[in-house]
Amino acid sequence: MPDTQGASLFDELTRIGIDADLARRMDKSLDPEHVATKKDLMVFQETMLQMQFRNEKAMSDLRDDVRSVASDVRDLRTDMHGEVSSLRAEIKEVRAEMKTEIAAVRTEMHGLSRQFWITFGGFITTILSVFLVNWYFHALTG
Secondary structure, eight states, rough: OOOOOOOOHHHHHHHTTTTHHHHHHHHHOOOOTTTTOOHHHHHHHHHHHHHHHHHHHHHHHHHHHHHHHHHHHHHHHHHHHHHHHHHHHHHHHHHHHHHHHHHHHHHHHHHHHHHHHHHHHHHHHHHHHHHHHHHHHHHHHO
């Protein structure tokens, strides 16, 4: 709050936005040596109406600003929803690609597993056949 001890009524009225002419008349009508008249009451009323008009104008400007901000927020929200929708679609595409790649890797792993078991079975068969042939000829000579 500003320091108002040394300020005159005129200065205070002009600081809060009252016309200089009206502030001068108001200051003059509140002078202790001045006798109040109906004209002074009219000055007070004019001052109050001017303040009311200024406040209503400020409120109207504020309402317009709020409407503008609300409109901007609505636009941003709409844009954000569009971005989210496009991201969801992109995520669905990536998930579908991942499922395809995972299926390809599983198929390859299954093929490698089958190849391993076939090779392992052939290796065991070879060892058994060599062992049996060796045992047979060892039994014949022995």
